[in-house]
Amino acid sequence: MRNLLKVFMYCILLAIPFLTLACTQYDDYPEDLEQLSEDERLVIRFSHVVGEDTPKGMAARKFAELIKERSNGRIEVQVFSNGTLYKDVEELNALLNGNIQMIAPAISKLTDLVPELSVYDLPYAFDSMEEVHEFTESKAGNQLKNLLKQHNLIVLGLWDSGFKQISNDTRPIEHYKDLKGIRMRIMQSDILAEQYRTVDALPRKIDFNTVFQSLQKGDVEGQENTLTNITSKNLYSLQKYLTISDHGYLGYFLLFNYDFWKKLSTEDQELIKETLEEVQEWQWQIAKELNDQKLQEIEDCRCIQIHYLSEEEKKDWEKRFSPVYDYYKQHFGNYYIQNLPKYKDVK
Ligand code: SIN
16 A cells, blocks of 8 residues: 555656646747747738838837737747838738738828828828828728728728928928929829929839938939938938928828738737737827927938928918819719818818
């Protein structure tokens, strides 16, 4: 009997390390991702074209950190910034082909795929970021986002860059007539091209990562962008004049390849959606703060002549841009324009 008890105790002692290992394997994922099998790990490759110190770059990193922490290292978001993996058009193709799983392109760059989205590009379409957010969450905004599903893309959020400003090397831009004849770099969007044609400027669609060289070589004399993009790429060092015009919105849809998304477990989808919602709130705040901070830095450097459009001047510009709205209506109807917050209640 005593011998039997001894054998039993011996077996228990032998089993303890194996039982401990079995329990911890399923509760805590080890930090070293190499220890996880391919089936256990989830890698999300996220490519974007701006610097890490921009509102998009910062939010991308925050999202990656939070997801890693909350999934105990099981889900890894690999962020490729500054166009190091793919440039403007390439990143969308790579997402469509499933070579990467996530991107956050400027909405303007999706307008070749879904031209109706260029309602976001219309000059003075929004008076505030709050209006952009309201529109994006509205019925019309959701219909627009759903159009991307036909292309195997799902939108899981909106990040702001801010309102665009105009810089150039030729003359101060105070009146819209001052834009006449100036070669302006724009993103890939027909509505943005139309915006500049309307005031007799010469729009040129150029990839973001080559704007600096294009300005330097004199291929274009001016460009429009948010202050965080203008400063992070040091574009203002090549320009004499800056106009604070707030004439257009620049923001990003957070896009996933839809086939990839549908294959994720409900728990993983929930974790990603909740984390993105939290990061979005934070990102909106950071975008605002950084743009204010960059304006202060540009003012302090006294290295570029700044003109601030008055409210009256903005109204004047807005009126002059009305043919751009007609162009949009002719091609895509009035529905999305009518649903912009500033026109919604206008009879
Ligand atoms: C970006 O903010 O992602 C780039 C915008 C641009 O192409 O000007």
